[in-house]
Amino acid sequence: MAREMLGIDIGGSGIKGAAVDLSDGSFTRERFRVDTPRPSRPKAVAKVLAEVVDHFGWEGPVGVTYPGVVIDGVTMSAANVSKRWLGLEARALIADATGREITLLNDADAAGIAEMRLGAGRGRHGTVVVLTLGTGIGSALFTDGVLVPNTEFGHLQIDGEDAEIRASAKARDEQGLGWKKWAKRLSVYMRHLEALISPSLIIVGGGVSKRSEHFIPLIEGVRAEIVPARLVNNAGIVGAAMAAEAAHPLEAAR
Numbered sequence: 001m002a003r004e005m006l007g008i009d010i011g012g013s014g015i016k017g018a019a020v021d022l023s024d025g026s027f028t029r030e031r032f033r034v035d036t037p038r039p040s041r042p043k044a045v046a047k048v049l050a051e052v053v054d055h056f057g058w059e060g061p062v063g064v065t066y067p068g069v070v071i072d073g074v075t076m077s078a079a080n081v082s083k084r085w086l087g088l089e090a091r092a093l094i095a096d097a098t099g100r101e102i103t104l105l106n107d108a109d110a111a112g113i114a115e116m117r118l119g120a121g122r123g124r125h126g127t128v129v130v131l132t133l134g135t136g137i138g139s140a141l142f143t144d145g146v147l148v149p150n151t152e153f154g155h156l157q158i159d160g161e162d163a164e165i166r167a168s169a170k171a172r173d174e175q176g177l178g179w180k181k182w183a184k185r186l187s188v189y190m191r192h193l194e195a196l197i198s199p200s201l202i203i204v205g206g207g208v209s210k211r212s213e214h215f216i217p218l219i220e221g222v223r224a225e226i227v228p229a230r231l232v233n234n235a236g237i238v239g240a241a242m243a244a245e246a247a248h249p250l251e252a253a254r
């Protein structure tokens with residue numbers, strides 16, 4: 001019998017959930033998406049999370065991603081969401097709204113967990129970093145498969161500016177950058193990151209990684225191997241489900 005867990009990813013534009021088969025990361029039921037409320041205040045987001053849980057009629061624990069730092073269920077940063085999340089007991093708020101046990105973790109960490117277990121990082125040892133290029137730049141750092149959470153490498157300073165402001169997928173869209181120009185910015189960013197942590201593998205995720213052939217070959221001066229993510233849009237959901245399983249191992253067996 002499939003071991004299933006519900007994973008929900010809170011993104012800049014949409015909140016997406018699916019019941020995940022933990023053995024292979026496939027969805028046992030179709031993905032359900034609701035627009036992220038604007039402004040993205042905690043109570044409004046928690047209400048949408050309850051809607052997603054109800055949609056699936058889910059009774060077990062739930063894994064939820066958040067696009068910022070999460071320490072012991074408390075959200076500690078809010079770069080691209082309402083500042084009301086700062087210092088909030090978000091896990092408790094979401095548990096209250098949904099009536100479920102919640103595992104809450106950073107979105108890039110979740111995507112990284114899924115990539116390491118089932119995607120481009122499978123079987124890879126040493127230092128591996130997963131970067132999600134979207135509204136911001138998310139990062140997940142692994143050493144021999146073990147996650148160091150909340151690394152926030154998207155906020156490294158490059159020429160006095162947040163890296164994600166110059167090099168996220170949103171920056172490419174909004175500033176109308178061609179692939180070449182954007183790849184140049186990514187090269188500067190990745191060289192900086194490499195000088196700090198010397199990864200042997202950089203996995204590039206986020207929606208834009210579906211078009212990796214346009215920019216990964218143009219990245220220059222980086223020693224590490226650079227590959228596209230394999231789970232792309234679903235990595236956050238799958239990783240959230242995996243994290244919930246790790247927190248509630250018995251209840252995942254249904």
Ligand code: BGC
Pocket residue numbers: 066067068069077079080106107108109132134135136137138139152154164
């Ligand atoms: C946040 C990270 C997040 C990333 C992707 C950044 O602005 O600080 O925590 O992982 O965006 O959503």
